[in-house]
Amino acid sequence: MNSNHLNRTLLRTVGAGWVAFAIAALAIRTVFAAPDVTLLVDRSYCEPSQWQAVAEQYADLYQQHQRGSITISATIFFSDLGEETSDQVLTPEAFQDLTTYGRPSPDRQAALEASHPQAQRLSCAP
Numbered sequence: 001m002n003s004n005h006l007n008r009t010l011l012r013t014v015g016a017g018w019v020a021f022a023i024a025a026l027a028i029r030t031v032f033a034a035p036d037v038t039l040l041v042d043r044s045y046c047e048p049s050q051w052q053a054v055a056e057q058y059a060d061l062y063q064q065h066q067r068g069s070i071t072i073s074a075t076i077f078f079s080d081l082g083e084e085t086s087d088q089v090l091t092p093e094a095f096q097d098l099t100t101y102g103r104p105s106p107d108r109q110a111a112l113e114a115s116h117p118q119a120q121r122l123s124c125a126p
Contacts, residue, residue, distance in 0.1 A: 046124030
Protein backbone atom coordinates (compact mmCIF):
# COMPACT_ATOMS: atom_id res chain seq x y z
CA MET A 1 0.00 0.00 0.00
CA ASN A 2 1.07 3.53 -0.67
CA SER A 3 2.37 5.41 2.43
CA ASN A 4 0.71 8.69 1.29
CA HIS A 5 -2.65 6.92 1.25
CA LEU A 6 -2.04 5.59 4.79
CA ASN A 7 -1.05 9.06 6.02
CA ARG A 8 -4.20 10.65 4.57
CA THR A 9 -6.37 7.92 6.09
CA LEU A 10 -4.69 8.40 9.47
CA LEU A 11 -5.15 12.19 9.31
CA ARG A 12 -8.82 11.81 8.37
CA THR A 13 -9.42 9.38 11.23
CA VAL A 14 -7.66 11.60 13.80
CA GLY A 15 -9.43 14.71 12.46
CA ALA A 16 -12.83 13.03 12.63
CA GLY A 17 -12.07 11.96 16.21
CA TRP A 18 -11.21 15.53 17.23
CA VAL A 19 -14.34 16.90 15.56
CA ALA A 20 -16.48 14.31 17.37
CA PHE A 21 -14.74 15.18 20.65
CA ALA A 22 -15.44 18.92 20.13
CA ILE A 23 -19.10 18.27 19.32
CA ALA A 24 -19.49 16.05 22.41
CA ALA A 25 -17.83 18.68 24.63
CA LEU A 26 -20.11 21.41 23.29
CA ALA A 27 -23.19 19.25 23.80
CA ILE A 28 -22.21 18.39 27.38
CA ARG A 29 -21.46 22.04 28.17
CA THR A 30 -24.83 23.10 26.78
CA VAL A 31 -26.91 20.39 28.46
CA PHE A 32 -25.21 20.57 31.87
CA ALA A 33 -24.65 24.34 32.05
CA ALA A 34 -24.94 25.99 35.44
CA PRO A 35 -28.03 28.20 35.75
CA ASP A 36 -27.49 31.97 35.56
CA VAL A 37 -28.60 33.85 38.66
CA THR A 38 -29.23 37.57 39.00
CA LEU A 39 -29.07 38.88 42.56
CA LEU A 40 -31.26 41.75 43.74
CA VAL A 41 -29.67 43.20 46.86
CA ASP A 42 -31.72 45.63 48.95
CA ARG A 43 -29.16 48.05 50.37
CA SER A 44 -31.63 50.12 52.33
CA TYR A 45 -30.43 50.81 55.84
CA CYS A 46 -30.41 47.95 58.32
CA GLU A 47 -28.57 47.11 61.50
CA PRO A 48 -25.06 45.64 61.09
CA SER A 49 -26.16 42.32 62.62
CA GLN A 50 -28.94 42.06 60.04
CA TRP A 51 -26.51 42.93 57.21
CA GLN A 52 -24.24 40.17 58.53
CA ALA A 53 -27.05 37.67 57.92
CA VAL A 54 -27.46 38.97 54.35
CA ALA A 55 -23.68 38.71 53.86
CA GLU A 56 -23.80 35.07 55.00
CA GLN A 57 -26.52 34.32 52.43
CA TYR A 58 -24.35 35.96 49.78
CA ALA A 59 -21.31 33.92 50.91
CA ASP A 60 -23.32 30.71 50.38
CA LEU A 61 -24.30 31.83 46.87
CA TYR A 62 -20.68 32.84 46.17
CA GLN A 63 -19.48 29.36 47.18
CA GLN A 64 -22.02 27.80 44.80
CA HIS A 65 -20.72 30.14 42.08
CA GLN A 66 -17.12 29.08 42.81
CA ARG A 67 -18.07 25.38 42.63
CA GLY A 68 -19.87 25.94 39.32
CA SER A 69 -23.33 25.00 40.63
CA ILE A 70 -24.64 28.44 39.62
CA THR A 71 -23.33 31.42 37.69
CA ILE A 72 -23.89 34.83 39.22
CA SER A 73 -24.49 36.84 36.05
CA ALA A 74 -25.24 40.23 37.65
CA THR A 75 -25.81 41.82 41.01
CA ILE A 76 -28.24 44.74 41.27
CA PHE A 77 -28.03 46.87 44.42
CA PHE A 78 -31.05 49.08 45.12
CA SER A 79 -32.66 51.36 47.66
CA ASP A 80 -34.93 54.41 47.49
CA LEU A 81 -31.90 56.48 46.42
CA GLY A 82 -31.28 54.53 43.23
CA GLU A 83 -29.88 51.32 41.83
CA GLU A 84 -26.49 50.13 40.70
CA THR A 85 -25.63 47.07 38.61
CA SER A 86 -22.39 45.17 39.02
CA ASP A 87 -21.30 42.59 36.48
CA GLN A 88 -18.34 41.68 38.68
CA VAL A 89 -18.86 39.01 41.32
CA LEU A 90 -17.83 40.47 44.67
CA THR A 91 -15.96 38.37 47.19
CA PRO A 92 -17.89 37.69 50.42
CA GLU A 93 -15.48 39.99 52.29
CA ALA A 94 -16.10 42.87 49.87
CA PHE A 95 -19.85 42.27 50.05
CA GLN A 96 -19.83 42.29 53.85
CA ASP A 97 -17.96 45.63 53.85
CA LEU A 98 -20.69 47.36 51.81
CA THR A 99 -22.63 50.02 53.66
CA THR A 100 -26.40 50.25 53.75
CA TYR A 101 -28.18 53.52 53.07
CA GLY A 102 -31.58 54.98 52.30
CA ARG A 103 -34.99 53.48 52.89
CA PRO A 104 -36.74 50.47 51.43
CA SER A 105 -38.32 51.09 48.04
CA PRO A 106 -41.18 48.65 47.41
CA ASP A 107 -41.92 50.22 44.00
CA ARG A 108 -38.33 49.86 42.78
CA GLN A 109 -38.16 46.33 44.19
CA ALA A 110 -41.38 45.34 42.41
CA ALA A 111 -40.12 46.82 39.12
CA LEU A 112 -36.81 44.95 39.42
CA GLU A 113 -38.53 41.68 40.31
CA ALA A 114 -40.85 42.13 37.31
CA SER A 115 -37.94 42.72 34.94
CA HIS A 116 -35.88 39.88 36.47
CA PRO A 117 -38.45 37.19 37.36
CA GLN A 118 -35.84 34.50 38.09
CA ALA A 119 -33.71 36.77 40.29
CA GLN A 120 -32.90 35.97 43.88
CA ARG A 121 -33.45 38.77 46.40
CA LEU A 122 -31.20 39.40 49.38
CA SER A 123 -32.61 41.77 51.96
CA CYS A 124 -32.55 42.63 55.66
CA ALA A 125 -36.33 42.84 55.60
CA PRO A 126 -38.20 39.54 55.84
